[in-house]
């Protein structure tokens with residue numbers, strides 16, 4: 567992500583923890599509410615954080631491990647899907663990935679749009695850009711019954727033309743302010759334990775230790791992430807963070823506009 571973009575993202579989030587009352591905080595245009603229903607938790611927790619998982623569904627085993635960890639911590643997350651994974655014409659394992667999508671939705675997580683084919687959208691003609699942005703929303707709506715409210719451009723790369731199309735499709739651009747570095751080395755996927763060791767040996771790269779209230783944390787649905795996510799969440803909880811979703815009035819947070 568460009569420094570200017572990161573700064574803009576952080577500036578949007580900066581107001582999240584400056585309030586003195588325990589009310590909801592703001593994430594861009596969205597109001598954030600605590601996930602858990604007990605209203606007293608809002609008084610106890612002042613450090614909300616949004617977990618996001620990009621690029622999937624791409625690994626049913628990893629997805630189920632992540633879902634199990636999220637359930638153990640009573641947390642919900644935003645899954646920004648790459649639609650080609652769900653398209654039988656583009657991915658021979660699309661039917662398996664659709665099962666993962668169903669399970670993610672069934673557990674109350676929020677689905678966002680991460681583009682159809684994971685391309686740098688800035689280079690595309692309007693027709694191809696529409697396929698990547700609107701076409702992916704169409705497929706998500708077809709499979710889940712709801713159009714997504716959040717769009718994360720692949721690589722965080724966007725332009726005024728991308729921004730206009732995302733807004734016209736009723737979505738909010740959502741980047742990230744904290745990085746798990748789970749995609750830093752390709753070897754992490756093949757040797758998931760190496761990623762866990764890397765994070766332990768580099769506390770400055772540990773998203774759980776560097777997180778600040780209101781952060782949007784970037785993860786992927788990789789095997790190494792699936793191995794590490796429980797530890798991340800435990801460390802965040804030790805620091806009194808609470809896992810939240812953007813709230814639009816319904817349990818899944820993605821009520822039709």
Ligand SMILES: [Zn+2]
Nearest residue numbers: 620621720721
């Ligand atoms: Zn991505």
